[in-house]
Amino acid sequence: MKIIDYIKQDIKYLPLYQSGKPSELSMEELKVDFIKLSSNENPFGSSKTISKVLYDSLTNLHVYPDGSCTLLKQTLSKFHNIDYDQIIVGNGSDEIIDFAIQMMVQPGDEVIMANPSFIKYDLTVKKSEGKSVKVSLNDQYNHDLDQMIQKITDKTKVIFICSPNNPTGTLVNNEDLSKFIERVPSHILIVIDGAYYEYVTNLDQLYSINHVIQKDNVLLLRTFSKIYGLASLRVGYGIANKALIAMLDRVRGPFNVNALAQKGAEAALSDQNHVKRSKELNELGKHYLYKQLEEYGFSYIPTEGNFIMIQLDIDSDSVYKRMLANGIIIRSGNKLGMPNWIRVTIGKMDDNEKFISILKQIKGSVEDGGCNESE
Template sequence: MNWKKEIENLKAYQPGKTIDDVKKIYGLESIVKLSSNENPFGFSSRVKEYLSSADFSYSIYPDGYAKTLRSSLSDHLNVSEKQIILGNGSDEVIQIIARGLLQRGTNTVMPSPTFPQYKHNAVIEGAGVKEVAVDENGRHNLDKMLDSIDENTTVVWLCSPNNPSGEYIKENELTEFLDKVPSHVLTVLDEAYFEYVTASDYYDSVSLVKKYPRLLVTRTFSKAYGLAGLRVGYGIANEDIISKLEPLREPFNNNIVAQGAAAAALTDQEFIEKCRIENRKGMEMYYELCREKGLEFFPSQANFIVIDFGIDGDEVFQYLLSKGYIVRSGKALGYPTGVRITIGTSQQNEGLIEAIRSFLNTKN
């Protein structure tokens, strides 16, 4: 068969071992998964109430326009429904953008390391990829990213807070960047971890969408809202951009359960605030450990932290796995001597920190 040459060297997403797999391999009764940046507190009780009371008609297609969810987002964000595109996770929104703007002869600019789906989708579409290394603090090098834009660039990707560093772009830096991006380029601002941010100089991206007509913001219900299993993401941009992207969206890409659950989740911002507070408390626990043990780390505005152990990240990963804690080795994330840890509950954090101390003791 005549496959696209662009996919010859692509690899399918490789999920980590399941909790049941780890239990069997290491003979453990309980496992704590802190590797995928999911919400350890689950989801709002209002979602649970909705799921228990809703009468789902599984035999018919869901609302292809997702009217209830779209209207709820419109009210929550104070934007027109026509400024919103919904995706099967924000991953699909990224895929739609790539499908609409990237092809052979074009190129796209992105930080590195960052969320891998920007590059993955660009490669599938045959576009050139320009990766600009983040600085030593894990921050976007915006000046170099601007310098990398040429007449064939169609999309620039920003991720704030960035995955995997957790660093964010300050408001003045972002607006200066957007002021200089050429008019033929769409800037995509990925805010998957927006709800966890506590920095005082973080920007209001929805206001920026209203100011900058070539800016698209992506967000998700998979992180702070705790609905990763239902796969709901969305993008916000001006009506003209959304009207170009909507025909590329699958007709029924948000299932009937997900639509209502996401709408219910939006009504409970107190839950999101509690998660933000608890996440920050947990983050401080890891900061304290790193300062005590002299470990380098990236200050994070997300719900994860990258810690540099100064040795092969796979070794740290395997040790913690044997103790019942699934984290993410930094080798696949651009930080080969580190691991990325999702902030858990207080009890989970305490247990993992104790396991890290035990590991460090084996190196003394």
């Protein structure tokens, strides 16, 4: 027998998370400069103030990071006007998803989530030998909250609400989410993943942090990977009442967030003008894409994020390949549970224009019979 034969079965057959293709790898493969519109990163980058802060921190790389993220938590506490011990910081909000599942789920327990939604939820549940209960989105491509309530059993331990949802960009508004939370038994943890909340047009539609910290069973996730432009540093945080944060902290490993990530996140919070400008440019790009898609007869899902799902008449993998051949990396809907759809990050205006130009070419090729699913 080999070591591979003794690996847990649920790990051996766990599907791998497939991130967007790196632009550097694509450039090397096809010898083309690439526009990456696949991973919902901020195309305008991070605040210029961060570079100096990180550079000044390089002399201390031999020193362990602050294991409690003290200064970052103090900064977040002031920023959100909440208590220091109502915050937990993770190596990306992904890690806090891990904490929540480790804390709540034993083998055979159930976790409810929308389908499609962020694949991380399902992967984490499977690692803990739990069962993912997937509830299809409604006709508006949003969470079907009534059906999620119907799926609750005595084995349910966690419910994930991704709002805005990845990949559809749809928002569960404050009123609907408040009613939903009141209907969920208090022993079930509700995780609200707000990775894209800064892009939401009307922030009054969001479930407020004050409501979160008053509940015993609600955990709100936020990240610096999206509008703050710090995806490579991997830093996110969770907000909840003090008792829940204390339990999550018991799961958290030592020194889980590196020192550069902590410094970068602190600096990012200090430059809200960058956040405001990034949101404004995202809105301009979004409405440009809306107009172009409507003009050329493409259906899409109105989004509250920095990405758009677009419906096609052909298999999305073939469109992905055509885009890649023309120097644009997008996300195939086949990887997201939505065949015949593609997800595209809203980029800089030049990038958006090139994307539309290639999409029009593909549409013309299909109408002329020159593109098919096997291409």
